[in-house]
Amino acid sequence: MPYVPGEYWLKHGRTYKDDFRYNKLFELQERVLIDYLKQNTTSFTSVLEIGCGFGRITKLILTNFEGISEYYAIDISPEQIQNAKQLMKDKKEVFNNGLNLDFAVGDITSLQIQKKYDLVIAAEVLMHILPEDIRDVIHKLVKSSNKHVLNMDWYEEQRPKKAAPHNFVHQYEMIYREFPEVKRVSRVPISKKGSWLRSIDTKQSLFHALVNTP
Ligand SMILES: C[S@@+](CC[C@H](N)C(=O)[O-])C[C@H]1O[C@@H](n2cnc3c(N)ncnc32)[C@H](O)[C@@H]1O
Numbered sequence: 001m002p003y004v005p006g007e008y009w010l011k012h013g014r015t016y017k018d019d020f021r022y023n024k025l026f027e028l029q030e031r032v033l034i035d036y037l038k039q040n041t042t043s044f045t046s047v048l049e050i051g052c053g054f055g056r057i058t059k060l061i062l063t064n065f066e067g068i069s070e071y072y073a074i075d076i077s078p079e080q081i082q083n084a085k086q087l088m089k090d091k092k093e094v095f096n097n098g099l100n101l102d103f104a105v106g107d108i109t110s111l112q113i114q115k116k117y118d119l120v121i122a123a124e125v126l127m128h129i130l131p132e133d134i135r136d137v138i139h140k141l142v143k144s145s146n147k148h149v150l151n152m153d154w155y156e157e158q159r160p161k162k163a164a165p166h167n168f169v170h171q172y173e174m175i176y177r178e179f180p181e182v183k184r185v186s187r188v189p190i191s192k193k194g195s196w197l198r199s200i201d202t203k204q205s206l207f208h209a210l211v212n213t214p
Contacts, residue, residue, distance in 0.1 A: 013077025
């Protein structure tokens, strides 16, 4: 079956939350994300999250960072947006009374983003963008940011021979560097070294583009 992103994610959005199994790979991914943000970003007060799914990363960020006054999360799937709203229901007061938390259905390939955010984040979303669209999507994220763009996605230096039709290994660092707004790009592999049984390799990396503020 050819991959048609809109159709694929509308269908999978209906069952994504129920099928999701939290495991040590997600645990490591979340730890790397939070540690990285704490060590490498100055305080951010506004966040744009692309492909928020059922709100896993939304909740993680709001739980770990104080002082966020605006958080806007979008997803192409209406069911995922409903699930994310449900997950965050009643949590607003816990995080911050002044928090403006908004969810909306939207496709990043066609969405117009009107303002700039301190942090633009996409977890496991860009790897599902078609190769012909990835450059424009990344440029849109860069232009929507005041300071930081961060994505976490499947990445292997040796291009894998096989991939499921909805998964792509994009050259994120190279693409970010094409844009004059980008000052610096970093990549952090999401893996943990340990004894044979304790090593974890998610085969994902965190990519961080630091954006020039005019
Ligand atoms: C693998 S899930 C990750 C969900 C969430 N970010 C997380 O890490 O738990 C990918 C998400 O991206 C969304 N998505 C895929 N293509 C999209 C697009 N073009 N615009 C907005 N969201 C998209 C899907 O609906 C899905 O919720």
